[in-house]
Amino acid sequence: MLRSSTVTIKDIAKKLGISTSTVSRALTNHSDINPKTKEAVLELAQQLDYQPNSIALSLRKKQTNIIGVIIPEMVNRFFSKAIGGIQDEASKAGYNIMVCQSNESQHIEYNNIQTLLNSLVDGIIISVSKETSSERPFQKIIDKGVPLVFFDRVIDSLETPKVMSDNYEAAFNATSHLIEMGCSRIARVSGPLNLYNSRWRLKGYQDALISHNLPIDEELIIYSSHTATNVREYTNHLLDLPNPPDGIFAINDQGALEIMHTIKQRGLRIPEDICVIGFNNDYFSAFTEPSLSSVEIPAYELGRIAAELLLKEVKVDSPIHEKRIVPSKLILRDSTRRIKD
Amino acid sequence: MLRSSTVTIKDIAKKLGISTSTVSRALTNHSDINPKTKEAVLELAQQLDYQPNSIALSLRKKQTNIIGVIIPEMVNRFFSKAIGGIQDEASKAGYNIMVCQSNESQHIEYNNIQTLLNSLVDGIIISVSKETSSERPFQKIIDKGVPLVFFDRVIDSLETPKVMSDNYEAAFNATSHLIEMGCSRIARVSGPLNLYNSRWRLKGYQDALISHNLPIDEELIIYSSHTATNVREYTNHLLDLPNPPDGIFAINDQGALEIMHTIKQRGLRIPEDICVIGFNNDYFSAFTEPSLSSVEIPAYELGRIAAELLLKEVKVDSPIHEKRIVPSKLILRDSTRRIKD
DNA sequence: AAATACGTTGCAAACGTTTGCTAAACTTCA
DNA sequence: TGAAGTTTAGCAAACGTTTGCAACGTATTT
Numbered sequence: 001m002l003r004s005s006t007v008t009i010k011d012i013a014k015k016l017g018i019s020t021s022t023v024s025r026a027l028t029n030h031s032d033i034n035p036k037t038k039e040a041v042l043e044l045a046q047q048l049d050y051q052p053n054s055i056a057l058s059l060r061k062k063q064t065n066i067i068g069v070i071i072p073e074m075v076n077r078f079f080s081k082a083i084g085g086i087q088d089e090a091s092k093a094g095y096n097i098m099v100c101q102s103n104e105s106q107h108i109e110y111n112n113i114q115t116l117l118n119s120l121v122d123g124i125i126i127s128v129s130k131e132t133s134s135e136r137p138f139q140k141i142i143d144k145g146v147p148l149v150f151f152d153r154v155i156d157s158l159e160t161p162k163v164m165s166d167n168y169e170a171a172f173n174a175t176s177h178l179i180e181m182g183c184s185r186i187a188r189v190s191g192p193l194n195l196y197n198s199r200w201r202l203k204g205y206q207d208a209l210i211s212h213n214l215p216i217d218e219e220l221i222i223y224s225s226h227t228a229t230n231v232r233e234y235t236n237h238l239l240d241l242p243n244p245p246d247g248i249f250a251i252n253d254q255g256a257l258e259i260m261h262t263i264k265q266r267g268l269r270i271p272e273d274i275c276v277i278g279f280n281n282d283y284f285s286a287f288t289e290p291s292l293s294s295v296e297i298p299a300y301e302l303g304r305i306a307a308e309l310l311l312k313e314v315k316v317d318s319p320i321h322e323k324r325i326v327p328s329k330l331i332l333r334d335s336t337r338r339i340k341d
Numbered sequence: 342m343l344r345s346s347t348v349t350i351k352d353i354a355k356k357l358g359i360s361t362s363t364v365s366r367a368l369t370n371h372s373d374i375n376p377k378t379k380e381a382v383l384e385l386a387q388q389l390d391y392q393p394n395s396i397a398l399s400l401r402k403k404q405t406n407i408i409g410v411i412i413p414e415m416v417n418r419f420f421s422k423a424i425g426g427i428q429d430e431a432s433k434a435g436y437n438i439m440v441c442q443s444n445e446s447q448h449i450e451y452n453n454i455q456t457l458l459n460s461l462v463d464g465i466i467i468s469v470s471k472e473t474s475s476e477r478p479f480q481k482i483i484d485k486g487v488p489l490v491f492f493d494r495v496i497d498s499l500e501t502p503k504v505m506s507d508n509y510e511a512a513f514n515a516t517s518h519l520i521e522m523g524c525s526r527i528a529r530v531s532g533p534l535n536l537y538n539s540r541w542r543l544k545g546y547q548d549a550l551i552s553h554n555l556p557i558d559e560e561l562i563i564y565s566s567h568t569a570t571n572v573r574e575y576t577n578h579l580l581d582l583p584n585p586p587d588g589i590f591a592i593n594d595q596g597a598l599e600i601m602h603t604i605k606q607r608g609l610r611i612p613e614d615i616c617v618i619g620f621n622n623d624y625f626s627a628f629t630e631p632s633l634s635s636v637e638i639p640a641y642e643l644g645r646i647a648a649e650l651l652l653k654e655v656k657v658d659s660p661i662h663e664k665r666i667v668p669s670k671l672i673l674r675d676s677t678r679r680i681k682d
Numbered sequence: 683a684a685a686t687a688c689g690t691t692g693c694a695a696a697c698g699t700t701t702g703c704t705a706a707a708c709t710t711c712a
Numbered sequence: 713t714g715a716a717g718t719t720t721a722g723c724a725a726a727c728g729t730t731t732g733c734a735a736c737g738t739a740t741t742t
Contacts, residue, residue, distance in 0.1 A: 008727095008728055009727085009729065009730095010728075018691080018692085019691070019692045019693075020692090020728085020729080020730090021691075021692060021693080021694095021730075021731075022690085022691060022692075024729065024730060024731085025690095025691090025731090028730080030730085030731085032688095032689060032690065032691095033689090033690070034689080034690055034691085037690080037691085051458075051459055052459075052728085052729080053400075053461070053727085053729070054459055054460055054461060055396060055399045055400045055405065055461055055728080055729095056400055056697090056727070056728030056729040056730090057728080058396045058697095058729095059394075059396045059397055059400050059696095059697050059698070059699095059727090059728080059729075060696080060697055060728080060729045060730055060731095061697085061729085061730080062697070063557050065397065066439075066460075073425075074415065074421035074422075074424050074425060075418055075421045075422055075425065077416055077418070080415035080416045081398055081415075082416050084414075084415060084416065084442065087441075087442065089458075095461060096439055096456060097439070097440075098407075098437055098438070098439050099438075099440055100428075101425065101428065103728060115432075117392075118393075118395055119395055119407075119437060120394070120395060120396055123720065159392055240733090243737085251732050254624060254625075257625055257628045258628055260628075261628045264630075282625075284595075284598055284623075284625040284629075287598045287599055287601075287602045287629075288625075288628075288629070288630075289605075289629075289630045306368060328685085330445060333728085349697095349698055349699085350698065350699065350700095351698075359721075359722085360721065360722045360723075361698085361699080361700095361722090362700080362701075362721075362722060362723080362724095363720085363721055363722075364719090365699065365700060365701085366700090366701090366720095369700080371700085371701085373718090373719060373721095374719090374720070374721085374722060375719080375720055375721085378720080378721085393698085394697085394698050394699070396697085396698080396699095397697070397698030397699040397727090398698080398699060398700085399699095399702095399727095400697090400698080400699075400726095400727050400728070400729095401698080401699045401726080402699085402727085403727070403728055457699055465685095600694080677703075683742100684741100684742090685718100685729090685740100685741080685742080686740080686741070686742095687739080687740070687741085688737105688738085688739075688740085689736105689737090689738085689739090690735105690736085690737085690738100691715105691734105691735085691736075691737100692733105692734090692735080692736090693732105693733090693734085693735095694731100694732095694733095695730105695731090695732090695733105696728100696729100696730085696731090697728105697729090697730095697731105697739100698727105699726100699727090700725100700726085700727095701724100701725090701726090701741100702723105702724095702725090703723085703724095703725105704721100704722085704723080704724105705720100705721085705722080705723095706720085706721080706722095707718100707719085707720080707721095708717100708718080708719075708720090708732100709716100709717080709718070709719085710715100710716085710717075710718085711714105711716080711717090712713100712714095712715085
């Protein structure tokens, strides 16, 4: 297909009988240039609807103005919100983003990295997959001199900027809240422990129990493989225990939704018989029955800050390693609202 | 920051004492070349971990292997699913995608188009914003010779490939289902009528009524501005009518969720007093109380096909205009399950 | 009037590739 | 042995920019 001939700097130069360098200088108002020539160039450029060829620019300047983003999955509302933040911040600075999904697979994540590096992105923002354990691919990015920023799911041992929420505190507070509502046997559905977040949330949960003089019962800790299919299974397992929980701290709101569903099907009442609290404050949580208490993580803000840090590093052109912790917020609703007896 | 010197075709040529053209030919196994030289080049390239510079390639070949995508918003599960389909199909063909959000704003959408055109994407896939009324920006894309494909929210008057679901049929079937369940006064929450989809869904709803000899009552049709805040408002308005509806066909599952919430708060029973059906079959719909009937639109598939058509057009290098209709599916759950009296 | 300075411009190289054309070297055939 | 043919390889231009350097013309200075 014939792309309607795009106008280049050459066309302008030819029409004006001057050299391309002059045109370039007029357009970029770089060096000294005769105001009159500049005027003429600008006018003609406007008239011809000249658009600089970004590829040529990239080649010349060795920068693409694209930042790569790798997230586990787009359909996860947390990440799609974060992308919003990244995009807004990036576009403010004249950058575009190229998003890849790892589908929670370490292998695909590795391919994503390759793809982005090959596309010569100016930097990479990533939230790692559940499977990710090796530092190698990330070290490779750093070694190539490509700025790298982690958000939410970080690899803590690497010296790069990181943005995350106060997972420990969030879990501590959520658990404490359940305890204050009178729960004493609180189950925790944990994510895979290779994730830094999961480890700290678990610790926050445990420390809250300890600080309230409650025992830590391993029986009440579920290590979820996170496939939605087994929520019903482990919920039933918990409820079938000789000494079942009177509170559940779910892995996220989707999990909590299904947990509540299972609990209700068994004829138990929420929050009277058992309290449930989620994580991430999903869209539907205000409308469930009962409405679901949750922890709100400012996803958009995490993404925005991640982009901010990345752009800072790109600009400064030297590695920084700033760690930012963004506060979360406990959202209290009916699933944990009960009168303490 | 010093990017560790990337190896280029020149480095290989120098080390081997041959010209860059030969190296290029060896790497692309293009023209005739001595198998021995080729072997040597390939080996050295491997050893040095040579990666072709995609920018230089783009400049030379005048193609970026990037396809641009514009959607209203990422946090909308429908669109994030669709992006999954686009991405999978694109990456199979060696393409990357660059995603922009219009935030349902015609103005931002226009900027997105500019951005993508300036980035010299090889094609654009778009689902237009709710505000979009003008064809102009899209005509501009076409005039530039950049392949353009619409999905889901299309502009029907433009001659480009389009992928959409059978909106008319879906709405017809959903409405008919309500009627078969004994509803005779069915409210419809419609999207803005400048959207092709909204118009056809409304028509499907109306035709279903007609074909069952039911009257069309304008009083029962809500034109939603789609801001989530007013759901409660219009639901109450409907229920306060002297002759209130006994069935509601919501604009989507999120709307349906809130409608159900409002209905229940007023002490009405679902589905006994009033049936509710949604659209898009969201994640939570299986777990609401009662579980929510809905129409499933195969978002991933829509996206996948859109990419397929776009890549076909890019490849063939001549405009095609194929319109694909992807079937939807009625998902029946408890919110409409009642014994006909 | 000559020398110097300055403002403005063009040349050409560079970024990393691909590719048409040409040339060298080698093979084949008469 | 010479002519013709066939591989194989290199040169150079091209893609659209930017930019260091040199050079031009004009203005300023002495």
